[in-house]
Structure formats: structure tokens, C-alpha cells
Amino acid sequence: MNFVTQQSEDILSKATTQRSSDIHFCPEGDSVHIYFRIDGYRTFSSSLTRQQYTPLLSYFKFTSGMDIGETLTPQDGKSQYVSGTHSFDLRLSTLPLEETESLAIRILPQKEDLPLESLFLFPSQTTQLRKWIGRHTGIILFTGPTGSGKTTTLYALLQTLLKEQSYQTITLEDPIEQRLHDILQVQVNEKAGMDYYAGLKAALRHDPDILMLGEIRDEKTAQFAFHAAHTGHLVLSTLHAKNAYGTIYRLLEMGISKTDLEQTLIAIASQQLLPIVCPNPLKQKRTAILEMLEGHELQAALAGHSPYKSPSYPSFANLRRKAYALGFIT
Known part of the structure; x- marks a missing residue:
């Protein structure tokens, strides 16, 4: 598993463990702040450098079926994350900014029954x-x-x-x-x-x-x-x-x-x-x-x-x- 794959795995694992409904990647200057929405509240999780974020963004876009080369228009994609016996559908969307793109990931747990x-x-x-x-x-x-x-x-x-x-x-x-x-x-x-x-x-x-x-x-x-x-x-x-x-x-x-x-x-x-x-x-x-x-x-x-x-x-x-x-x- 390469570094970017491991990095994405760590973020998704942390988010699902904390029962997050969404992950927000928000570029600001040379940093990109990561927020989790937990129980309706948006909470700060961690930060990346812009250099770390660029390949991670490309990885998420590629694995969710988006066009990596397209950076000027919004895109939507979907993928799946599996952790042990738990499966999650991911809905991803990008939003073009001045020099990069923001990324939002909606996490949808797949439950067998909903009484x-x-x-x-x-x-x-x-x-x-x-x-x-x-x-x-x-x-x-x-x-x-x-x-x-x-x-x-x-x-x-x-x-x-x-x-x-x-x-x-x-x-x-x-x-x-x-x-x-x-x-x-x-x-x-x-x-x-x-x-x-x-x-x-x-x-x-x-x-x-x-x-x-x-x-x-x-x-x-x-x-x-x-x-x-x-x-x-x-x-x-x-x-x-x-x-x-x-x-x-x-x-x-x-x-x-x-x-x-x-x-x-x-x-x-x-x-x-x-x-x-x-x-x-x-x-x-x-x-x-x-x-x-x-x-x-x-x-x-x-x-x-x-x-x-x-x-x-x-x-x-x-x-x-x-x-x-x-x-x-x-």
C-alpha cells in the first residue's frame, strides 16, 4: 500500500470510527484543513499541506470515477469503503477554487436492517x-x-x-x-x-x-x-x-x-x-x-x-x- 492510499485509508477509518456523516477538505493558503461532521456538528480533525493534499485529491477523484484532469468545473463521484465487517458507500464532490479544489465526502453506512x-x-x-x-x-x-x-x-x-x-x-x-x-x-x-x-x-x-x-x-x-x-x-x-x-x-x-x-x-x-x-x-x-x-x-x-x-x-x-x-x- 503506497503512502497516498494509506493516507486515504487513515482518514476514512478515523471518520467512520467517529461516526462522521461527512468529511470536508477545505484549502486555506498553503494548508488544507480536514473537518468531520459528527452528530450534525462540524469539528476540526487535522490539517495537510497543499503538497500532501494534491495527490490525495487526485486519488479520491480517480477511485470515485471523476476526471483527474478536470479542475475547472464541479464533479461528482462515488466509491465504497470497507472496514472489517462494515461497508460504507461514499459520495464525493469537488468544487473549483482559485488555485485548487475543495472536496466533500458523504459517508453512507450500509446497514442490513433499519427497525x-x-x-x-x-x-x-x-x-x-x-x-x-x-x-x-x-x-x-x-x-x-x-x-x-x-x-x-x-x-x-x-x-x-x-x-x-x-x-x-x-x-x-x-x-x-x-x-x-x-x-x-x-x-x-x-x-x-x-x-x-x-x-x-x-x-x-x-x-x-x-x-x-x-x-x-x-x-x-x-x-x-x-x-x-x-x-x-x-x-x-x-x-x-x-x-x-x-x-x-x-x-x-x-x-x-x-x-x-x-x-x-x-x-x-x-x-x-x-x-x-x-x-x-x-x-x-x-x-x-x-x-x-x-x-x-x-x-x-x-x-x-x-x-x-x-x-x-x-x-x-x-x-x-x-x-x-x-x-x-x-
């Missing part, structure tokens, strides 16, 4: 999700910031559904973060003309029972997703919005009518991760809480009545207070 019950702090929210996915038509939306576990939740929901009954299930993802059994997973590739809209149109010709869209990004995809849900499919997807109530305004901005929302939208869940108190800092973990809109609260929200005006509504603020009172968080 729904293990994801959420409050069991009652898991129970509620199970009720939602018992529906055969309609759309369920998850919102939250990048890295809040939305895709993990979607995977767990799909696995729960497939354990209970055989469904023709198709996912459209960018990227495919976890390989799932008995599911048709389609990689979105906008450069090749396979965006979410084109993929959704093609997926509907495969007689799906369940459709999962990694993200609703534009008006055309939103309208087609609601059309699919309205015509007899269960659609699961994510959307960028600040909270559950704000999701409604995002959908209205995308041209979805209130009538379609009332008839098709099953529920909205906005997701956040909380760091849980643990005596052993090496076993520190985060778990999810959900701000949920469904039933009469959803219908009231669609009519323009904010749920946050009700002190009993389980908003993020109330859920965090509950978690604190129960000793889960500081």
Missing part, C-alpha cells in the same frame, strides 16, 4: 407512522434539514411495509443511499435527462403500489407526485421546509391546489435529531423527534389555522421540553 422502532424518541410517534403507512393511496411528506434522517425514516417505513405485505415498490433517489431488498431503486441522473419528473413518469408505467421520491424539488414534480397519489398509489417523499406547517405553504407555492391537498395529503412529518444523554460519551447517539400534522389538525392547517397557537400541539418546542423533563436531553 422503525429504533429511530424515534417517543414510541407514540412510531405508532402513528405505522397508521399512516396502512393507507393504500395518498401522499406522506417528510421535511427537515439535510442530515436530519429523513431518508433513513423512509427506508425504515418501506422495510416495515414489505415485511407485512408484498408490494411493487419503486424508489427514485439522488443518490441511492441504501440498497434494499425486493425494491426497484432508480438512480436520478439529471445530466442524462433522468430527473425526478422523468423518473416518476417512467415508474408509473411499472404498475407500482408504492412510490418513494427522494425529494420533491420543483413544481412539475410536485404536481405529478400528487397526481400519482390521487390515482391510487401511496407516495412517500421529502420536501425542504422549516416545519410541518410551513410545508403547506411550500406546496401552495409549487402550484398544488388546496383541493388536492385536502383530498390527497395524508400527513406531514417534520423531523429533527436530538443528542441523547448517555453516560458513555463513546456511545453518544442522536434520535429523531417528529412534528406531525394529520387528521383534524392537518385540515385546520390547510384552512389557514396555525397549529402553533394551540399549547397542546406537539411542536418541536413542546417535544424538546418533554424530552428534557424525561431526562433524555440536557
Whole structure:
């Protein structure tokens, strides 16, 4: 193993051992600083000289299928890292700077199973999700910031559904973060003309029972997703919005009518991760809480009545207070 290969191995080993979700290589002057994102926080790890970074960058670009000679345009690539019995998919992207390129690596652990019950702090929210996915038509939306576990939740929901009954299930993802059994997973590739809209149109010709869209990004995809849900499919997807109530305004901005929302939208869940108190800092973990809109609260929200005006509504603020009172968080 040569020096550069060993260097990349050391960085990836350190990052995965510390449960990092991302690695950032940030050039600054003659140095390149390496940061790990751990439990949502970006922490400094180490520094390299520019001389050390240049061959390391070329190595990462080569092993992930990028063009080593191209330094003036952004590139994306993917590779895999295996450590013992653990396997990780890596998604790499470069960004051109004045004299070099920055590099970001997203680390996607490949887990065999994602039990729904293990994801959420409050069991009652898991129970509620199970009720939602018992529906055969309609759309369920998850919102939250990048890295809040939305895709993990979607995977767990799909696995729960497939354990209970055989469904023709198709996912459209960018990227495919976890390989799932008995599911048709389609990689979105906008450069090749396979965006979410084109993929959704093609997926509907495969007689799906369940459709999962990694993200609703534009008006055309939103309208087609609601059309699919309205015509007899269960659609699961994510959307960028600040909270559950704000999701409604995002959908209205995308041209979805209130009538379609009332008839098709099953529920909205906005997701956040909380760091849980643990005596052993090496076993520190985060778990999810959900701000949920469904039933009469959803219908009231669609009519323009904010749920946050009700002190009993389980908003993020109330859920965090509950978690604190129960000793889960500081």
C-alpha cells in the first residue's frame, strides 16, 4: 500500500470510527484543513499541506470515477469503503477554487436492517407512522434539514411495509443511499435527462403500489407526485421546509391546489435529531423527534389555522421540553 492510499485509508477509518456523516477538505493558503461532521456538528480533525493534499485529491477523484484532469468545473463521484465487517458507500464532490479544489465526502453506512422502532424518541410517534403507512393511496411528506434522517425514516417505513405485505415498490433517489431488498431503486441522473419528473413518469408505467421520491424539488414534480397519489398509489417523499406547517405553504407555492391537498395529503412529518444523554460519551447517539400534522389538525392547517397557537400541539418546542423533563436531553 503506497503512502497516498494509506493516507486515504487513515482518514476514512478515523471518520467512520467517529461516526462522521461527512468529511470536508477545505484549502486555506498553503494548508488544507480536514473537518468531520459528527452528530450534525462540524469539528476540526487535522490539517495537510497543499503538497500532501494534491495527490490525495487526485486519488479520491480517480477511485470515485471523476476526471483527474478536470479542475475547472464541479464533479461528482462515488466509491465504497470497507472496514472489517462494515461497508460504507461514499459520495464525493469537488468544487473549483482559485488555485485548487475543495472536496466533500458523504459517508453512507450500509446497514442490513433499519427497525422503525429504533429511530424515534417517543414510541407514540412510531405508532402513528405505522397508521399512516396502512393507507393504500395518498401522499406522506417528510421535511427537515439535510442530515436530519429523513431518508433513513423512509427506508425504515418501506422495510416495515414489505415485511407485512408484498408490494411493487419503486424508489427514485439522488443518490441511492441504501440498497434494499425486493425494491426497484432508480438512480436520478439529471445530466442524462433522468430527473425526478422523468423518473416518476417512467415508474408509473411499472404498475407500482408504492412510490418513494427522494425529494420533491420543483413544481412539475410536485404536481405529478400528487397526481400519482390521487390515482391510487401511496407516495412517500421529502420536501425542504422549516416545519410541518410551513410545508403547506411550500406546496401552495409549487402550484398544488388546496383541493388536492385536502383530498390527497395524508400527513406531514417534520423531523429533527436530538443528542441523547448517555453516560458513555463513546456511545453518544442522536434520535429523531417528529412534528406531525394529520387528521383534524392537518385540515385546520390547510384552512389557514396555525397549529402553533394551540399549547397542546406537539411542536418541536413542546417535544424538546418533554424530552428534557424525561431526562433524555440536557
